[in-house]
Amino acid sequence: GQNIDQPTEMTATEGAIVQINCTYQTSGFNGLFWYQQHAGEAPTFLSCNVLDGLEEKGRFSSFLSRSKGYSYLLLKELQMKDSASYLCAVLDSNYQLIWGAGTKLIIKP
């Protein structure tokens, strides 16, 4: 079966750095995606990794290792507004997104 694993909840301090890990086992691979979802709101697209390596976008970076079935989202200079759930998803061989359950990130002052 297809599976996406990520931690249920993480806590970090304002101004610090946090890394959210995601491991996956899917039928094929056409990209790994990270979405941000604030409580009670819609998910919004953050990043996409198709090839191995690091993609940087401002304070957020995402890394992919296809051989290890592993990705992480790195958030730097954390701000209170970064408190949200972060969803990891993989685009499988049928071009359908398989979603993890999400990691709830709590930022403390």
Next chain:
Amino acid sequence: IAGITQAPTSQILAAGRRMTLRCTQDMRHNAMYWYRQDLGLGLRLIHYSNTAGTTGKGEVPDGYSVSRANTDDFPLTLASAVPSQTSVYFCASSGTEENTGELFFGEGSRLTVL
């Protein structure tokens, strides 16, 4: 810029009743999707449509139906609601017929079936 509009935002429904969740987009996107989101689970695909006039079944289609008469509208119907259909429902779209993984989501419809 509206993007994707869902209605209703929230609804409480008696079991056995019929319910249609509406979804309208103004981005002229080809592909549209319906997901449900439940606590502790990832988003699960109910039905999708790659282009107007076509629909397909997702991971959890039972008890739901969709139609895609035109590009903008993609309603989701529960023919006879059951308590296990209590969930938050998200409509989404993408600009191409083939899913690139970058989806635009509506604000969600919270449905409670009693």
